[in-house]
Amino acid sequence: MKIREFAVEHLTKGCITDESHPLFTYYVEDDREGAQITSAIININGWSALEVEPTGVRYQGKPLEPFTTYHATLQVRMDNGDADCATVKFETGRMGTPWVGQWITDGSYEFTEKRVSPKPMHFFKRIQLTKPVSRARLYVTALGIYEFYIDGKKLGDRYFAPGFTSYESTLMYQTYDVTNHLTDTHELSAVVAGGWAVGSFVFTRVNRVSGDRQALLAELHVEYEDGTSEIIGSGPSWEVTEDGPFTMVDLYDGETYDATREATVISTCRKATVEKLRIHPTLWADDGAPVKLHEIFSPVSIQHVGNEDVYNFGQNMAGVVRLHIRHAKAGQQIVVRHAEILNPDGSLNTAFLRTAKATATYICRDGEQVYMPTMTYMGFQYVAISGIPKEDVTVEAVAMYSDVRQQGSFRCSNEAINQLQQNILWGAKSNFVDIPTDCPQRDERMGWTGDINVFSPVACFNFDMSRFLTKWLRDMRSEQLPTGGIPNTIPVQGYGFPATMPKMAIDWWGDACVSVPWNEYMARGDKEILRANYPMMKKYVKACQRWAALCSIGQHRYIWHTPATLHFGDWVAADVPTMQQWQKRSKWTATASLFRTATMTATIARILGEDAEAERLEALAKKVAKAYGAIFTDGHGKLLEEFQTAYVLPLYLQMFSTEENRKKAAENLAALVQKNNDCIGTGFPGTPYILFALLDNGQKETAFRMLLNDKCPSWLYQVKTGATTIWERWDGLDENGMCPIGDDGTDKMISYNHYASGAVGDFLYRRVLGVEAITPGYRRFRMEPVVGGGITAAEGSVCTPFGRIQAGWKLENEHLQICLSVPVGCECELVLPNGRRQTLQSGQYEFTE
Helix, strand or coil: CEEEEEEECCECCCEEECCCCCEEEEEEECCCCCCCEEEEEEEECCEEECCCCCCCEECCCCCCCCCCEEEEEEEEEECCCCEEEEEEEEEECCCCCCCCCCCEECCCCCCCCCCCCCCCEEEEEEEECCCCEEEEEEEEEEECEEEEEECCEECCCCECECCCCCCCCEEEEEEEECHHHCCCEEEEEEEEECHHHHCCECCCCECCCCCCCCEEEEEEEEEECCCCEEEEECCCCCEEECCCCEEEEECCCEEEEEHHHCCCHHHHCEECEECCCCCCCEEEECCCCCEEEEEEECCCEEEEECCEEEEEEEEEEEEEEEEEEEEECCCCEEEEEEECEECCCCCEECHHHCCCCCEEEEECCCEEEEECCCCCCEEEEEEEEECCCHHHEEEEEEEEEECCCECEEEEECCHHHHHHHHHHHHHHHHHEECEECCCCCCCCCCCEHHHHHHHHHHHHHHECCHHHHHHHHHHHHHHCCCCCCCCCECCCCCCCCCCCCCCCCCCCCCCHHHHHHHHHHHHHCCCHHHHHHHHHHHHHHHHHHHHHCCCCCHHHHHCCCCCHHHCCCCCCCCCCCCHHHHHCCHHHHHHHHHHHHHHHHHHHHHHCCCHHHHHHHHHHHHHHHHHHHHHHECCCCCECCCCHHHHHHHHHCCCCCCHHHHHHHHHHHHHHHHHCCCCCCCCCCCCCCHHHHHHCCCCHHHHHHHHHCCCCCCHHHHHHCCCCCCCCCCCCCCCCCCCCCCCCCCCCCCCCCCHHHHHHHHHHHHHHHCEEECCHHHCEEEECCCCCCCCCEEEEEEEECCEEEEEEEEEECCEEEEEEEECCCCEEEEECCCCCEEEECCEEEEEEC
């Protein structure tokens, strides 16, 4: 037996928190069958928690002090007497302590241009320490995005600090342990670019949303060996210039770096000025999942096209290039352009980037050097480089995304499905860049709520989303509209619809305020995420109900029928080509949304002891389901206006009142699918659920034919055409790898890295592999593999709060072999294809049927 993980706020090391009641979690491993924990005790700061569950306990002791290091200890004993102990160290941050440092900027810099980002500001401060240092911490934040250096060396391994938040409400700060960086005389420096707060953002390229220009706030806390201490804060004694090596930084357009300015930047400085911000956010210790460097790719091919060398890295991604440059001359300019696809002549196709230039420009100094953009990122598989012969440069692509730990895996006997799983993973990685974005390449990269609403179940299978989603949901609570609606993008940061319409609620997009906390709760088992977001959910469902009832009587009060232009409807549905047709389906999708959010919020209300509200919502859901059947169907399971999503949603959500109607609806859906050559015809609302709607309602063969179909539109069509991520549009490329989409009224809306339709991964885990949580945190889970479609084997894993579930099955000589590992503290209900059930406690098992 061994304690495998003991974490505070979901971190095993490096946690610095302003949370007054931090969460402690752990899990153990024990190879005995039926092993049980008999006691688990956590001690911290004179406080003890007894009988601690692996899903966690929050500190309830005396108040934690700011700027303090704490050690928590965990002691676990098993039913056979085995025991183990573990310790986790964490620090508290400022915890509301007023800042001594002042916000500083370049008061002489007037930034008035539209649709661009400001020039980066370079700040400097020379310090001299006269005594040996025992401990030093640097606390930094900025209005914009920053990098901080001591003697020219970048601090930390995160990018785009302080992170993207709802800046009017919360601005994060970072803490750096700089004890080993300080001896005597040093140069503190920082670069602050516009980022999301001040730079151009959203597809309308608005800027200066949160401030007129960038600003920096910093404090260096130094403790000396003789027991004395001092604080060195940002203020008017610092210097600033816009004439440093970073000459242009923009999230969409890229970065320009002039290495010849590195030696002369100090000479161009002037005194910084104190800045008065026009926003007043809470300054909070960084509690998200920071953006870091991850996988590194070498090119799989290089072709000379025109005056450029085109590099193909074989993987679409969010990230940057790293250039290892040889034989450079001072002033030599290297230009790197980025794109996801190529034109027929082999040149970059940048049309779908819209206004985003996605270009890195580097001006060399003499000799060998390495350059990598650090204050922007691009979405790309291909780059075109000019200004240097390919013999004089080695080019790598480096993936950049939030530090979300991959915790799930899936493989099966079908290699096309395995590539689909990889596409799902890379679509998520590329769009988990501090917030859940829609795409990483064009002039958008916004926190669209509709995408994460449908994708969050599979996100929580594949990754530990705890810190990432908790941070983002805090912003959602901050930006909920006064009457309950949720903006379509979180943070809004300059985007209008429907934030400029304060009474609006938008189905399926706003639903993220209910579904995302619920899916994280089912994955992690921490009830606090429900409690924190429940008021937002309740307010949202009331807004949806109010909009549905607008100007209606009778059952029509439960049909959400506001004008289609106020909805997204069956967004990017594959069976109709235009945005207007997607939106016209909003009566069906919005009404199903109201049922879903009412039902889910009722369940949450029960969990939280809000029984009266639960009863109200349950009654509402019943009325909505009844109205859907009465108004949209013939009363016998047939829709009066048929399309796939309109069947999928009531089937998956169990809205049909009788078994006979449900069965008939499933038959009608299967007939629609077969008529469509087993191709998918759903948009955002229906795509995550169509295979479940078929399989779970007696249409197994149709479900597997759709999953394994490689005709357009289908998941495996994308695989067949060479996709390495999930596309926004099902018909993004023809079979020759060229884009067939012209001007269809969507303003070149085609992304080849858009994770939403990767929601099908939920089906791979829960049905093909067969692993599904029954209770929150997988305390009880089911393994019920569905064998079909010619798939003869599947294996996978899911890391739960109790440890790792490992599962696999193989069909050999008409016998089904099953391998299963059940973590300590969990119970598995094994359901075999012949219907036999068995309850398994912790341990490792093998079965043959």
